[in-house]
Amino acid sequence: MSGQNGILIVASDPLLRKVVTETITPLIGDTEVIAVSQTRATPERLAGAEIVVLAARDNDYPSLKNVFELTKACGRPLLLVTAGESTEGRTVAAQLKIPSGQLISIPELDIRSELTAASSRIESALRQARIDRPRSAQAPTAPRPAPVRVQTSSEPAMQRPPEDLGAPYLGVVICIGASTGGTDALMTVLSGLDKNCPPVAIVQHMPKDYVEDFAKRLDQSCAIDVTLAHDSQPLRPGLAVIAPGDQQFRLRKGNKGIWTALGENERIGGHCPAVDVMMKSAAQELGKKSVGVILTGMGRDGAEGLLEMRRHGARTLAQDEASSVVYGMPKVAFEEKAADTVLPLQKIAGWISGVTLNLPK
Structure with missing residues (x-):
């Protein structure tokens, strides 16, 4: 400005x-x-x-x-x-x-x-x-930031829950992973969700400088609110959060609700953020109160995490070959029996809406 x-x-x-x-x-x-x-x-x-x-x-x-x-x-x-x-x-x-x-x-x-x-x-x-209004103003001095402690282990310590005094959201969370072709696929899926749908957590392989603009574009085009995830962000119905392009992204759950946790910037399985990391955290923290979706993309990221989600009782889905730009990630998820359902892109939003209605509240 x-x-x-x-x-x-x-x-x-x-x-x-x-x-x-x-x-x-x-x-x-x-x-x-x-x-x-x-x-x-x-x-x-x-x-x-x-x-x-x-x-x-x-x-x-x-x-x-x-x-x-x-x-x-x-x-x-x-x-x-x-x-x-x-x-x-x-x-x-x-x-x-x-x-x-x-x-x-x-x-x-x-x-x-x-x-x-x-x-x-x-x-x-x-x-x-x-x-x-006054004619001019001096820029205030920002408070000096506190020293940052560097996390050395590959798995960060359990983050503290957000300071949120409202009624916590403890329901279902939808987890979506995508890579090549995923920007258009996510637009199709998110634009098909109702504004009061369960919260959505997303990892899209993308350079970090482009993620925020992508989130804004989705936000302008969808009924739900879409934003770049920040650390300790409480999840709520009607909100989708997209992982930043340079930090591992996890979900945490406590008596104050479900929130995001940003961690290390090391690549895991060749990716930062990695779909596997997000989905494994969802399996461990949310179990059957989660839904996992693997969309179009190259490689195998997400298959292990989706399989762990399924083993913990979650409903899981992979995009089909015909509608995928690159049938890599969903193919591996299907072959390793991580996905209990395979559907074309245009039917995924409807499937999500259907299964979340029948999951425990």
Whole structure:
């Protein structure tokens, strides 16, 4: 963002970030709107924004604590959008000296419709923020990062669960692995899933610099929310997370729900991330409350993990030869009896929807 002529939306929850962006964009004409997670809310971005919009559910405040500290120093007009019933939003607004007219509080039951109903209040708040904005601002200094401990073993230590105080999701998770031809195949599968489907964890072999843009493209084209996975990210229905292109990716489960765990950057079976790693973690952590799918791709990555999932009671599927761009990964999965079902690409989303309805909740 160059100059102070854009609106920066910061939210840790992907759905809230998406819906707030969709609500604000029609209200501000040609002004640029940039939406980022809390990890990308850099001091430079905050100071360079015309207006900063912070959005949070009741459970999001711990993850946004660092952003709140940075916004105190950025000198930009602030709006705070809160979704939920807690009083923490009012506390944060007071700490950040946000005027009452620039605190937008809505229930969390139906965020999209509630924000639509509040659009006139949001528009007025944005207009007032533009009147009140200072002429310039200094970029705040980011807190000095804590030293990073290097993990030396090939299997990282058990990650701590996310600090999430809401009702945990402990249901079924869909795990999908793909390689060559997988970008189009994933578009076909994910676009066929209902917006309230179980969470989806994905490993797609792809250079790390392209994964985030791929996730954004899927997010724009599908009913479900699609995002690049980050460490200790809670899973929920209607959300698909794609493993970054340079870290091993696992699933963990505890009494606070099911979450992602990013680990070492060593190649396992020639891949980082490896489908086998994700699927083996799903087998061990989730067992029969998981579904494994191997799509088109070269090599054999995923066959061992899919077989382990099947041995733990999961339903498993491999894409058929006729619809695969490269019949490598699904072929090995079929030959090693890791897949209990083989289907053409166009029927996979329907199969997923069907089997997840019959699995234990």
